[in-house]
Structures are given as C-alpha cells and as structure tokens.
Amino acid sequence: MKYDQRPDPDALLSAVDELEKRRHEGRLRIFLGMSAGVGKTYAMLRAAHQRLREGIDVVVGIVETHGRSETLELTEGLPHISRKKIHYRGADLEELDIDEILRRKPELVIVDELAHTNAPGSRHAKRYQDVIEILEAGIDVYTAFNVQHLESRKDAVEAITGIPIRETVPDSILEKATLVELVDIAPSELLKRLKEGKVYLGDKAERATQNFFKEDKLTALREIALRMTAERVDQDLQKFVSIRAEGNPWQTNERLLVAISHSPYSEKLIRATRRLAYNLEAPWIALHVDTGITLNDNDQAQLVKNLNLARELKAEVITTTEVDVPSAVSRVCRQKNVTQVVVGRPTRRWFRDLIEKGNLLEGLIRESLEVDVHVIRQEGESTARPSLLDEVSYYRSKTGPVKYWYTLWFVVAVSLLGLLMEGFIGYRAVGFFFLLAVVIVSMFGSIGAVVLAASLSTVIWNYFYIPPKFTFFISNTEDILMCFAFFIVALITGFLTNRTRYHERVIREREERTNVLYEILQDISAASEKSEFLNKTTARVGKLLDAECGVILKSVSGILEFDETKPYYLELSPKDCAVAQWCFEHDKAAGWSTETLSQAEALFLPLKGDSEIVGVFVFKPVRKVRKLDLEKETLLISVVRQLGVAIQRHFLSRRLAEAQRLKDSEKLHQTLLNSISHEMRTPLTAILGAASALEQQKVANDPAYVLSVAEGLHEAADRLNRVIENLLDMSRLSSGVLSLKLEWHDINDLLSVVVKKLEKPLAKHKINIHFLNEVVLLKMDFRLMDHALANIILNAAIYTPAGSEINISLKKLESEFVISIEDNGAGIPEDSLSKIFDKFYRVPGSPTGGTGLGLSIVKSIIELHRGEIYVANLNPHGAKFTITLPLEDQPAIPKEGLNG
C-alpha cells in the first residue's frame, strides 16, 4: 500500500455515501457456513431471539427447520409471516411473501436459504433479489447460506466435491452485508452430527453423503469459507481506513480487463478476473468482441450467460464489433487505461491461426500494449485441441442445406460448361473455370459451401477431365501436382474472399448501428418539444427492433405519470403498470427477459439522466421471443441511455423556464401594484372631491354646479371601471388558452356590440364603420375580442383630439380575416412603435388615465386567437392598427323553406 498517496476525495465521498445509504437501507447479517448441517439456521434463530428480547420487532419470513426439533423449538417464540402459496404445474409451492413483509414493515426479518430459486410467477427469480428489495425498504435482514453457493467460489467447490451447483448468489451480496458471521464447526464434529441424523440432506441423502461429506472435502470447504471471511474482515478494515482518510481506497491504480467469448470457458475467466480484481480492489471490465461470426442458439445463450455473469459480478461490460480481436482489445485497453488483461490459454488450432494471424495472446503481444497479461489455464477436456470439424464450424454462417444444394448445382453447371469448352482450351484451362466457381461461391456462400465447392470441383476435374478420364487415377506427375495445388489454392482463395466479405458485413453493421444512434441523436437535438423526439425515437426503435415502444415519464411531483393522452404512451395492463412502477422505484430493468417480474409482456428499462431517474422506457416485443439478441440489446440500452439524458435536459430547461416565469410574474405583480394604485387613486380623488363639494350648501343649491359634479363623478367611475376590467382580463389571460371560450360569432355583430358600448366615450369623434355585406363567422371568445377591439378603439379616441375621425374596416381574405382601425390623429412616435404592445409601456407625453396594460392585453388576446396585430403610422398623419385572424371554413347550417 502506498501511504504517501493523498486520499481520493471521490472515494471518500463514496464511502461516506455508502454509509449514509446504508442508514436508510436495512442492515444485512449473513450467517455463512461451509456446508449444510453446520447449524446456520440455529445460530440465526438464536440471534433473532436475542434481538426479540432487546425489544426489536422481529418476524420470521421463511425458515426451513427440516423437522429438526432443536431448530423447531427456536422458531416457536417468533412471530411468522405466512408464506405465499404459488400454484405451479399442479403443485403448491410456498415462497417468501415479500409484499406482506413490505406492508407490515418489521424491523428485522429472518430469511433462510438465500440461494433459493423462487417458483415461477414470483416477483423475482431468486430469493436474494427479494432480500435486496426488503433491505432497500429499510428493513434489516438475517439470512444464511453455504459458501458453495457463492458465485465466485462455485468453481472451486465444484472442483472439490465434483457435484454441480445450480443455485448461486452473486458476490455483491457480501458487500451489502454489514456483518458476515461464519458458523463454523470442525469437520469431524459435523460428520458425527451427520451420523446422529441431526443433518437434513433431502431425499438424496445417501448419495450426497458419499460424495460430499468426506472429511478431506469438508476441510477444503472449511478453508474456503474461512479464507473468504478473512478476506471480508480485511476489506472491512480497509474501508474503515479509507473513511478515516489514512490511505487511498484503491490500493493500486490497477484496472483489469477480461476478454470473453461465447465459450463456456469464459465463465471461468470471468470468475478468475473478479477474484483478482477483488483482491486488488480494482475496477474491472469484461470485453466481448463481436467478430461477425454467426453463433448458433447454444453459443448465443452461453454468451448472454457470460455477459450477465460479468454484470452480476459488477464488471463494466463492453461489447464492440471488430474482426480483429487483438486490435479491439488493445483499443479498449487504451481507452480505459487498463493495466492488466486476463485471457484464456490458447489452444492449438488447425488453421485459424493461419487465417487470424495467430491467437489472441500472440496478437496482444504483437500489439505491444503496456499491460500485464494473465493467462488463465483451462482444465479437463477443454485443453484438448478442438477437432477440425469444430474449427470449420467456427466459421459457419446461417446458411441452411439449401445453399449447399445451390453450390452443388452451380459446380455441376460449371463442369458441364467445362465439357463444352474442353475441346477448345484443353483440360488444364478448365481448372480455371473451377477456380472461378469456387471464388464465386465464397462471395455468396458460407465457408462450408467453399469447402464443398473446392472439394467437389477437385474431384470432378480429376474424374472427368484429367487423363485418364473417368478414373481418380492421374497418370501425369505434373497433373498430380496441379490437382493438389488447385485444391489448396481454391480453399485459400475461398477462405480469404469469404473473410473479406465478413469484414465488410461487420463494418456495415457497425455503421448501421452508429447511424441509428446518430439519427436518434439528430431527432433529439432537432426537436424543440420533448414529445416530438419521444414520438420519433419510440417509433424508430420500435421499427428497428420489431417491437412497440413507449415512454412513461416522471411528473413534476416526482411520481411516474401514466398519462394515456400522451402520444408516446403505450397501453399497458394494470399488472404491467405495476412492473413499470417497480422498475422506476428500484432503478432496475424489469419485466420480459429479465429476472424480475418476467411474466410481464414488456421489458421496462429505467430512463436515467445524469442525476435522476426521469421515467421508464417500455419495450414490448411484437413476436414471442425469449430474449433480444445481444446486438439489439446493446443498441436498445444505448438508445435508452441517450433518451434519459435528453429527457433530463428537457426537464431541467422546463424547471429553469418555470423559475423564470415565477420571477417574471413576481415582477409583473410588483409593477402592476404600483401602476394600479396610481390609476385607482386618481379617479378616487376626483370622487372624494366631488362628494365634499356636494356637501357644501352653496354648491348643492346650484343646479348647474350639481350637474357638472355629477358628470365628473360619472367619468371617474368609468375610469375606475376600466382599470378593473383590464385587471380582470389580465388574470383571465394569464391562465392561457384553456380559458378561451371559442364559439362561432358574427364579426359584424361583434363590432356593433363594441361600438354601442363605447357610444359615450366616442361621442366627440366621428366613427366610420365599414360593415361586411355577408355573414362571416369566426371562432372566437366573444367577450375577450369585444375587450380587445374596445381597447383599441378607445385608445384611438383618447389619443386623438375631439372631432378626429376613426375608420374601422373589415376585410375577408382567402384564409384570414383583417380588421383595421385607423385614426387621423398625430400618430405614434417612431421609436415607440415597436414597444407599444409591451406591458406597462406608455408613449411618453401621453395624457394620464392609462395603465399601459390596454394594448398588451389586446396583443395577448389576439395571439390567443392565433392572430396577429401590428401598428403603423399613416401618411400624412394618424395611426393604423391591423388585426389579422385566421379564417376557418364556414360552418354549414340546415336548409329550410319560407314560412307559409
């Protein structure tokens, strides 16, 4: 350990974070044993009783006593959660009832047999996943399992006992544990207990005893268990040290990479690397290079299994497409600063080394990488050299027997052609026809077809053309050489052509994938609206991967919003909705093809932004397949990642806009208050003045004076009323388009209502209105439009001297309707023209009695009606306001005849 290194603040933070998180999460205590029968359950239950006595709310989630009286006695004093009954294929299975536990929320739950596989139809495939969810809910868990079930020790235990182990738990569960307690007894003691019948071994007790419970094997298992616990203690210590900032939590700056393929042997490589990484406390990467060869179903399944294993063991999994494996490995090593590479030991091969310029190990050395290379040995049969057939089949493609038929007929056709030509060119030149045929086959067919074509044409050439004809015997020594040379050349040419073609395909596919990602990125960056790119992306992904896709977003309040009105929403059953909810809450993929709630019809992937989960991506495959293949899955995952980031960006900008809006409205309110209080006080002063004037006898007795006071009162009241009307409009407009009451209205009628209402203020002006001769109906909110027009016309009256003219004209155009209001006043100062519709803007020097709100209200109203308003000065003087409104198709009315 290098003590001179300063502690990495990130690591420190993550250690603290982890502690912090654990405080919210429940604590996990693991009782670990070397094998069955060491008394894990017993120890666990005794600890539970201890806690119960301490006053902790303890319940038993699930405990198998296997009829042992000592254990049974211990379970009696503890409250139990009844097990969930699952009916599967005629059998009633009992499982841990996780919902009930989450509902009851005890402080501590006892869950035995952590490695147990749940019955189909349960929420999770494995019991340890149940436990993780319980822990996340803040409930403590006591659990027990044997060392053989630990993912990374499985191999070792299998090697020792020779019994295959099916149920495993990932090593990461150990890291979750706050305490790992080894339940240890001496192997001889265990064997004694076994003899006394105190150990339950299931139905196969006899065989198991023979294979498993031997003192030497038990001792080996005990060693594994002890070593593991020791490692764990060591790590705890290191964590403690790192928290106290006395050293770097990464002892080394190592980073490991393991190259994996579809070979079952890769599992071993993965485990070995994980062990190395664990001991080095280093991060590690599992790299799969897709070289373009076609995998059959078994290999595909094995590959997915390998990758999942790596993921489970907390590796960073990278899949890349490249024909040349060593160059791909070295590229990733450089990108990720890898210091150690783990590879399998190369086997001797027939001809692949020739084609691929040596094996991976040689390739890596050739690439002269600055890394240490670990070579992990294989054991047993897999060290044997693969058969020639295996190797040939390595290059197979998905061509069925049909292609072989084609190849056969093609070679036969070429032989017939040769027969015709032989007379002119001689039997040797015919060989070139065959060579050409093999090259053509290699362009279109598989390696198998190439081998077939090469062999077949050699045989035919020999039999039919090389003298003596119709025998396989060749008389001429030169011909023997030529025939051999032909076969070799045909094979090699065929292989090379075929290989080149693979290269091309791989590159093309990679390009296609890059293109799709690029297009999706384009969609995202080009779209201004979130829903726009969500629609496009879900449609694009759906088309590409043959599925229906949808997105469920987080609402403002932070919950998942199942909004069916959204175009990118995918119809889901209530059950699937629950899966989506689970996926969202736990930030984990769930549903179809996963191990969680896999009965769901769709796959749910959490959409993650940089700092939060923003929603769930729904992927519902159209065809019933079990899993997506790897390429598609990789593509889907990268698309979902891009989407998540983009959505969060939109969320952030929305929040920013919201904050801006609040700030604006605050400013608006402030200005409004200032302006309004002034506007209200002026007429109020007039009213108060008039009232006190009337109180005076001298004024009250003079009828002429009373009349003028009454007029003043009237005017002041009207002015107050206008201020209030504008305020009401403002509040109505601020609620936006939703409050619009759009109906068909006669535009002539609107104008006559407005003018009639303004009769009094317009009395001193000359008003000319050019009504339309036909009925034109516009969809509008009558009251708002009434206010808008009234504001403009009143403005014209206020800002022009008495006796001025106001011309109002209506015009129906192709697709819009134009209302213009002209006056012959002084016009508007040029520099005010652009600001006249701004809130609180008042033309300098204009008469008092306005809030500066009128025209901004007009503009808002017109824009709510999807119209426009602009202003211009007239020559020689005057101002012209022009309003355009969209003109829709006139509605139809029922026909009828004359009365009588």
Added chain:
Amino acid sequence: MDKEIRVLIIDDEQAIRNVLKMHLEANNYKISEAVDGKTGVQRINEFHPHLVLLDLGLPDISGLDLLKEVRKWSRVPIIILTVSDDEQTKVSLLDAGADDYLTKPFGAKELLARVRVALRNVGLIEATPVFKSDELEVDLTSKKVLMKGKEIHLTSTEYELLARLVRDHGKVIPQMQLLKQIWGRTSTEDQSHYLRIYINQLRKKIETNPSEPKHILTEPGVGYRLI
C-alpha cells in the same frame, strides 16, 4: 300607477341599498330591505314583494343558493345583482330561474328598464299577444310580422326564433335555451353558428339598420334580448 308595487332589496351593502332605494322610490315603488339571505327569505314571506333584487354575494348564503331555495316555493321575479363579468355565471343564474341580471356597476336607467321588464311577466304591466316596438309589430296569434305596417315574410325558423324572443321580450334568453327550443333538445354549443346566421337574417328583415340593431340585442357570451 294605481297599485303600489312592492320591491324587496337583498344586499349587504348599505351604499347599494341606498342608491337602489333612492331610484326606485323616485319611481313610486314601495321598498323593503334585507341585509342577508336569512332575513331575505323572512321578508319575502312577510312583505310579499312583486319583485326581488338579490345580490349574489351575501354574507351568510350565496345568492345562487338563495335563488334556488326561493324558486322551490315562489315564482316571484328575481333580478340578480352581480359583480361577476363571467358569462358562465350569468347563464347558470338564468338557468337557475333568475329573471334577469344586472352587472355592477350599472346605471339608473338600466335598473329601471330591467325592473319594468321583470314586472311585466307577473301581469303587473300589461301583456298582450301583440308585441310593438317602434315600427316593429309581431302578432303571436296570427303569426304576422309587420315592419312600418307592411307584412314581412320570415322562414319558419326565423319566425320561431323571433316568436321565442317576443314571448320573453326584454329578458335575456341564454343561447343554449334558444338552440334547444328551436333546433331540438340535442343541440349543443357547437351549433351556436345556427343562431348567429338566423339572428343575422332576422336583423336584415326587421332592423332599419342591421349593423346597429335596435331590437335584437346581443348579450355578449350569454344570449339575445329583444326590445
């Protein structure tokens, strides 16, 4: 006027009551006042008003609830006084049985006109099957419409619409009522353009200047009124 007409004012604002009382008493109506809903109901029982002026914003009960309550047992004409400028409120008031509404602030002329219209419906002001206003004459019994003494021809729908307005002339008829009564129960607000077009046709036939209608008045967002 031979008979004394009793008007009840229910309003919690002293100033409004004073103004109303002043104008109405000047026109020889007998006035009684109530300051809240509870005393309002009492006064209706004791005072037997011919007309009620009811403020929408009362301290104890909303004017709309009081209106609905009174309508359960009395058909006395009620005019609502409201500060709300909202069409929806007005329509719901009319639907709940109000005879008319006055939006504050209102003038004395408007008040007196509405009062007269409301009183006509209870027979205190003479009602005949013949509606006469300036040069317009509508005879509901003979289904004849005369302009300046000359008969004019209306389509059946135009006549129905006019007749409906004549039957409650002076009162606002909400547009949904008009639509339902003339174009059938199933009519919806989407058909409001029927009304616009027929009102326009009617105005062309019965108004001297259709652009400045004197008879058929538009009540923005609420309906129409014939005077």
